Amino acid sequence: MTQNLHNRSTGAAGLCRAERFGLRKSCQTSQPHRRPHDLGYRRCGDRCQLSKAGPAVNSPSINQNAPEPLAEIEKRVLWLSTAMIHHANRVRPNPSGLKVGGHQASCASMVSIMTSLWFGQLRSGDRVSVKPHAAPVLHGINYLLGELDESYLTTLREFGGLQSYPSRSKDPDPVDYSTGSVGIGATAPIWGAIARRYVDASLSGAGTGRQYSLVGDAELDEGAVWEAVLDHSVAELGEIVWIVDLNRQSLDRVVPNIAATRLERMFSGAGWQVITVKFGALLESLFTRPGGTALRERILDMPNPEYQRLLRCTADEVRLRLPGDAADADAITSLINDLDDATVLEAIRNLGGHDLDALREAYAQIDDTRPTVIIAYTIKGRGLPTQGHPQNHSSLLTTEQYEILAAELGMDPSKPWERFEADGPSGRICAETAERLARPKVEHLMPPAVPKDIGRTPSGTSTTQAALGRVLLDLSREAPDAAKRVVTLSPDVSSTTNLAGWLNKVGVWSPNERHNWFADDAETIMHWREKPTGQHMELGIAETNLVGLMGELGATWSRWGQPLFPIGVMYDPFIERALEPWSYGIYAGGQSIMVGTPSGVTLAAEGGAHQSIKTPSIGLEQPGCVSFEPAFAVDVEWTLLDSIGRLGRPDGSSSYLRLSTRPVDQALAAVPADPAARERRRRQVVAGAYTLRHNPDPAITLVGMGATVTETLVAAERLGEQGISADVVCVTSPGLLFEALQARRGLADGPSWILDQVFPSSRSAPMVTVLDGHPHTLAFLTGINNVPGAALGVSRFGQVGSLEDVYRYHGLDSDSIVRAALDLTS
Template identity: 65%
Template sequence: MADVRWRGEYPMNPKADPATSPALPSGPDDLDVLREIEQRVLWLSTAMIDHANRVRPNPTGLKVGGHQASSASIVSIMTSLWFGTLTADDRVSVKPHASPVLHAINHLLGELDESYLTTLREFGGLQSYPSRTKDPDPADYSTGSVGIGATAPIWGALARRYVEAHFGGAGAGRQYSLLGDAELDEGACWEAILDPQVAELGEVVWIVDFNRQSLDRVVPNMGGTRLQGMFAAAGWQVLTVKYGRLLEDLFARRGGEVLRARIDGMSNPEYQRLLRCGPEELRARLIGTGTGTDGHTPGSHISGTDGHTSGTDGRTPGTGGRTSGTGGHTSGTGGHTSGTGGDAETIAGLLADVDDATLHAAIRNLGGHDLSALKQAYEAIDDTRPTVIFAYTVKGYGLATEGHPQNHSSLLTADQLRALAVQVGADPERPWAPLAEGGRAARHCADTASRLRRTPRQVQEAGDVPADFGRTPHGTATTQAALGRTLFDLTRQAPGVGARVVTVSPDVSSSTNLGGWLNKVGVFATSERRNWFDDDAETILHWRERPTGQHIELGIAETNLVGLLGELGATWSRWGQPLLPIGVLYDPFVERALEPWSFGIYAGGQSILVGTPSGVSLGPEGGAHQSIKTPSIGIEQPGCTGYEPAFAIDLEWCLLAALARLGRPDGRSAYLRLSTRPVDQSLANVPADPAARELRRRQAVAGAYAIRRHERPAVTIAAMGAVMTEALAAADRLGGLGIGADVICLTSPGLLFEAMRGRGGHGDAPTWILDSVFPSQRATPIVTVVDGHPHTLAFLAGIHQVPGTHLGVTTFGQSGSLDDVYRYHGLDTDSIVAAGLDLVD
């Protein structure tokens, strides 16, 4: 190997001289064919971004954007994965900034028409980031919110296993995440990685595009070894593809181990600086005698790595690259390092036999751009546990901007784009020209498309969800307890529907009143596990884990809860089997989970999120667990209907209505805000007449109903949730003072707000609920009351433009008795009466 001379254009130029190119495998995995496809993917992804920014008219001058460098970084990884490894059962989450690469690949596979290639970031065109619901290009997962798309395949794997265990037909494919190394800064990643169930998901594979650059800089101390150790400690298989075949062959020469140690010892910025050097300066820096002058060669080729992991373990000789285990050493983080004494002489002697073109190519030859090395890594995946592959790459690989610290959003100039076209064999005048018809690359694309083509799934019906169980709760109860009772009744009255319910919680099953439900349906596990407390007479919560269980318990991480909830809510569209997922967590922590929950809805995951207990009605538990802003979430969250019922019967009706909207193409998620405050159920005054009862149910599901009407109202009290007790008491006291009060029980302010917009011609929401509950002839000054921020209900005064006073919580909560806490926040009966008197004075 010592006599080999490598061409400088390797591995990016498919026209490399066969006499000087390394030996390549033959057959369908022919690397020459893959390189030609790789080149076309690089060109298409780069040209799409260029067209969006420089060709398409932009009369407003607003920045269009796009990420040519981030896309180029992962082209080799995605080419090798799609055109050599994926199966039709596999699913892939693509890092947000690589959406043009996904579009380019799907175009080559015949899944995306050429006409869309000019619509990147255009209204109705290709989305900025992959989207399951908005993109004309098929995507397995929506990405765009850093860390959330990366973890989605973990929850997709768990959802697939659940469907397979309960209904079958979900297959057994791998779940891949392609993510940038910066995404590992996100806590959401580590919360998911550390959940105990994840270590059993052998179908999960993460491939980290390890280019060690952020938006603004080369990150100086992003150590691969530290990250590898964290994954390994969580039970993951860790593979590293650091150097490509060119560098490995240099390392195999006499003195090569000294060169390897020299590169391994560099900090990220020092190594990356080598990519911007001309031949003379590059040699000087490697030897350790560089002067620090620029020496940059315009349009230089590609790549760079930090060199943090030494690569002393796991090497597989002759694979065209290197797949290592979890070990290796960590370099220093400092600036310029230098060879000393005999080491410098050894490196100089080694480089003396290497021509400029070979050295230029070799210093960029990282494993994440070596198709053979990547193939070897994919073949080494252990499907008995999750796997992470650290693929060292160069941001901007193959572009004139490669390796520059500020290339994140940079665009090639017109001259640079033309030079790229020459490099990859494309025609800048016909940027979307297809691969040569009948050529090996075109045939391989067609074969790959056939291999990856999926059979369309017919969506099964979840069954008819009952609208009303026909019973009327009595005594004192809480809406939180009514949740478990409603689920029990569902399994009895509609067992087919009940079988599709799956509940999820982050270690709060018993404290959110799911204990009885859990005892009935069991806990989901991929295999049956012995319950060592099943013979303990004092055990109340029976933890029976088996594949038929319908409850999934996660660790205390709300982000994981809603991530899984979104994927369970998407099974109808992935495998044709609708689930009715209900996630339960403490209401104050809805805000912690809000972004991934919202993103799951955006991605098409239909589910019900239950926040309980809520508000300051917790009383003695104090401010740390008292939610204030969450009622607004029920109004503001797109794709979701928010409910806060006051009575058990309202909870039943609203929950059943929410379940009926899940698992279907026109489905919708829901958020239920529940309370632990006991409420006298007779206050609901549920009509005995069947027709009147049905009207009450329809109104409750639509957002509100009149719980009390006065013959001559002077004021209206509109209350929601647990404070309905105080609202009714205030109406009684006002009546004793000769002031008649209508009392409206609100269940969903969001639906009422949509009705108001619909009445004004903004949207198509039905408006009948406004005329039914707030008729103009009964318009009076209004007092609104909510155990949350008062602005939640303030819009109600605008229905008829009446004066209003809005009571609620605007400060952090306090510990104390319910009377003390309500008095402190102005939710008590006295405060409501006083507000009513002020309005009618």
Template identity: 55%
Template sequence: MTEEIDLEALKRVEQRVLWLATSIVHHANRVRPNRSGVKVGGHQASSASMVSLMTALYFAVLESPDRVSVKPHASPVLHAINHLLGRLDRRYLTTLRQYGGLQSYPSRTKDPDPVDYSTGSVGLGATAPIWGALAHRYVAGHFDVPRGGRQIALIGDAELDEGACWEAIADPMVSRLGEVMWVVDLNRQSLDRVVPDIAAGRLAAMFEAAGWHTVMVKYGPRLARRHDLRARIDGMPNEEYQRLLRADAPELRRRLEVDTDDLGDADLLATFRDLGGHDLASLIDGYRQADAVVDRPSVVFAYTIKGWSLPTEGHPANHSALLNHEQYRELATKLGEDADDPFRALAPGSPEAELCRATGARLKRGSTRAVPAPKVPQDLGRKHTGRASTQQAFGRFFVDLTREAPEVADRVVTVSPDVGTSTNLGGWINKAGIWSVGDRIDWFADDTDTLVRWREHDHGRHIELGIAEVNLVGMLGELGATWSRDGQPLLPVGTIYDPFVSRALEPWSFGIYAGGQSILVGTPSGVTLGPEGGAHQSVITPSIGIEQPGCIAYEPAFGQDFEWCFLHALSQLGKPGGTSAYFRLSTRPIDQSLHTGTREEAIAGGYRLKAHANPRVSIAVMGALVPEALEAAEILGDAEVVCITSADRLFRSHQARSGLGDGNPDTLTSLFRPGVPIVSLLDGHPHTLSFLGSPITCLGVQRFGQAGDIVDLYEHHEIDAESVVGAALDLMS
């Protein structure tokens, strides 16, 4: 299977990758001056276990369209390989975890060399190629893009403890993605411990039950020939194997209790360590077995040794261990390297140098022609009348968009975790259809009682995943990155029950960090969702919106404000320098005739909803509590009401007044009069608006909710009109 590969040259490249990866970490910790005295860190042992897997993959298997997500702690291996392929200048090899240098973990947006997927948040880098595969299939089904390749995740076995992995593996859509391959670095160690018992067979069975193809790369040629020794290793728990890696030859012979007299000491130690994950020929064969199965995803379990070939090999405490100078020089001697010139180039014309040159040429990608996102209109022409909620406005939005700006609607893709209809996407789903990996029969198409037509085909524009919110936001991140990956911008919008934003926050934040631009809509929100009870009443999400980097948060009260702000948010997607958005919506109907703001004011963060020539107090209200604010102002007589559409925008204005950030310093000044006290009001935690001014009294929800009518709940949480009046009178006195 490997006749065309020069295995001797590949072995020398493998040794150079091990040396460079180790040296990158060594220089950062032992050579580079450390001004702060804080440990720099790095993961020499975790990198060493991945060296063979990545050398075989990159130099013998990968093609240019393929994309790889690299285990976070193996980032030095990725940078070493990129350097050998001519993708990373030598000067960066001394900058690991230095400002402006190589990042701690692979980063698409911050590393100087090519990185296909950002990793670093355990479990999310593993699943990213799944969502990347779906995103590419979606783009390829709707637009003209170059052919995609395999989507590969290189992960540690301990990473499979993360629920995000199994939530993705179990989604029914995933079992049809033949381009997806996971490679599990089965080194049987996590950060603090040896992974107990023998888990590989159970893990493989779980993958197969979910429809995956599994490949085991367990032993190299030495152990493959020794049935007795192999049987002994098969029967021992992980902890025993790891302990025996620390034994010398006499102790190993005694503990194995297997006849190994025909093996010399060096041969015995080498044979005991002869795992498939460090045999290049076995790895290449395993990868090709995975490639041969194209109708479902594959997982390759590769048995490895954490700290392979290093003095820390197999030690349970080697996760963050660093070689000292003496150990580093011993490794240089072992590998035939120069500890005083660790980053010297390969000998020109040598077989290993030629292999690196040829691989670099094979993996070179052409430039992607970037298509600009369509111009988003400022208004859809709808007259917002009667009583309506922002969730209802959201549901009508996409129907209006399809009519008024079809070229923009063509770029919209909506995603939800089994809550599309309950978040008011039914009309859009009927018009756009459900996107699926291949057409599926709608068995309810002839049912006259069916309000939503669930037509699944590869040209639909709504993606419905299972109930797992983590999958939703993982998908959003990759859909939001197609402008940079495939040159085709999408406008991805995800809907989620607002109480579950916190559950999805970390992967959504990581997707933004990785360059994905999307809109997340949380609805319904707050204790306003009265009958649902405390389990479904979100309190902290307004603050989350303010604090999330790379995102602008909105909580409009009126349909018109929602329309203006949502159109503006769409216009910021799918381009360099773009930004994501979060919308917190409500199911409470509000009289739309009360609206007074302009488009510019709504996008900037707010406007005076009820003005007063000489107010004694200002009521700053956001979202669904506008009626309570207006009622309180009417009772007080000399109060004005400021309707806030974005606490995020106003906080940026607050910071800008001190010369911090990128907000408009004049926004807050135009909304709040100097010296006039403020009562802030929202269906969320009161500290959200506490920055508005002084003196200020902040009203909001600080306790878990409960089921009930919103009149009772507002009074219970002191966000009703009477509470606003009381707070205002206290301030004015």
């Protein structure tokens, strides 16, 4: 069974495809079928005569010593991906006994697609997102292209070696997109296409190229995939090409209801070009014979599990099961009874996703004026003994099966990593492909300087959310070079998150310029001017799309050497919805700023469903991210500028700002007038905390964050009236304080000076912490000086009501703070 994949494409030079299936009569055409550079053969269609009398598919009469070079590469890629996984699981010592894994069957279903793509289709400007479980196929191809050292082939899923799934930041060989969590990698090239277009239009230097996604059919269950497909701007991105590996299997089973026709309608309805590659040359030729139409309809109409079962049958069983019980079953019986056993078995496996010529013809049909999806019918595990088995997703070949496969592919199991001879046909193709795909080294342009302090001292009453828009406008005046690289994004909440002024100034990004029909409407305050150079992007109500785009905009510094400053703004309650793809973007090197606003139960009128509780600790815990929750407008300015200054560089990082719609008296910030004192305050703000009220001999330390600082200050005054002096500390970043504490204890690297300035041991006192979020976020602060403490915050679903009622309900009001302080000081 495992020989069929390879023998179908190892014909002698000059033979047509049907002849190489071992069928008796040659193609009735006088033209040679050889394509340039030995990259394949044209399909001769119905001009080939089929007969049972011909030799079997694996007949020795076929010249095994003159293989088609691309098919030889296909075999080697299958072998390398299988061998890498085999070595990781069966050869490499595993003292722990824990499963290693590696998905041999999922790799095998992608081998033909990826071989045809890399060695016949891709150009240097193209980029490919590889489905997670096909990572070993990617590494095998990179090895053949000279992009991966042989020493890494034994390190799959080993510490410091090849990652479980493609990783831009951790794998040693070229990886265009990090994938792993299904659905995220599939949509990444869409956002990569927008990022490339934006860079090229605004800054230049991104070039051109298609953006490919290699998608497993089970990934299409992810709702985020369809959010991206349906976005209105995507239909204009002609460089997008998805190739769906339609193997009809998931981890647990054969999926009964995956219907290509339904997928075709869904993509087509979204404006995509749909190309379906169903069958290979052998089946297409059989369909032209008497009974062929009935055979075609039978295969197309049978349920997925029934078809998969045929893949596990002998030739006699196929002859019995395949015709079915329809009226035209006899015609099918007559057709397949005229074929030898090997041809029957090969025919039932002859799907288009494993036919190099069929795939090449599909690529030739791509329409670059709109997105394209190629739905390629495949078999999970194609070419392996496990092919088509309903539970082959995580199965591994036994050592005996592995050795049999090696014999069939002409490989030596004791020397599994052999490359092709450099002067042979396959070796030359590898060299030519490597040269064609070579990219120039990316020269990283250092981002323009970002000011640390614009110099405003806000007065009156304002919100931290409103300060966001003002800071962006100030930046455009004070540092236009830096502001030019700012890209803001929002999911249909631009006006309600105070971005209207910024949006009016910079315009809205669109693949093509659109007429603004409300430009002359005097009552229209926010002007929606859409153009390719607009600096604001809006993707509709789909937070996962937003953060996917943020990640790709934040990776332009590494792709094309052009740093951007992406700032995404969304309602804070929906941060958790977007967290996974945002985290993945950070993992892949995408540096961005997430702004969550409005936040917490302070959003009292919206009720419990729209009140975020866990987000402060998310900012504390997210790797590669600095979190800030400023209390005052000047804190927003300083933390946002600091966050922008971290972007677009090899040692950069992302940031998360949690803002509020609560009006606060800005005089409470008590910003020092002296320039040196002001700078000291700024440095403390961006380091995590500052002392807001200082008493000579404090009996209690009150620590507030964000919107609750007002209640914290009121509580301090009330305690003072009772003769209990209180220091008030305003925390701006619990994450930075925790890192400082870890550094002080020798558990991490980094500065710890902020602890000495804001929490000196000489002023240690019992501590009450309070925030509009889960109390554990600040609870660790008592450990700085090992003092008694009380942690106030939100640990229940919210309630709708006035701010006073809601704060009282959760114990965030000044009464609750005073009571907690009295408990600690009495």
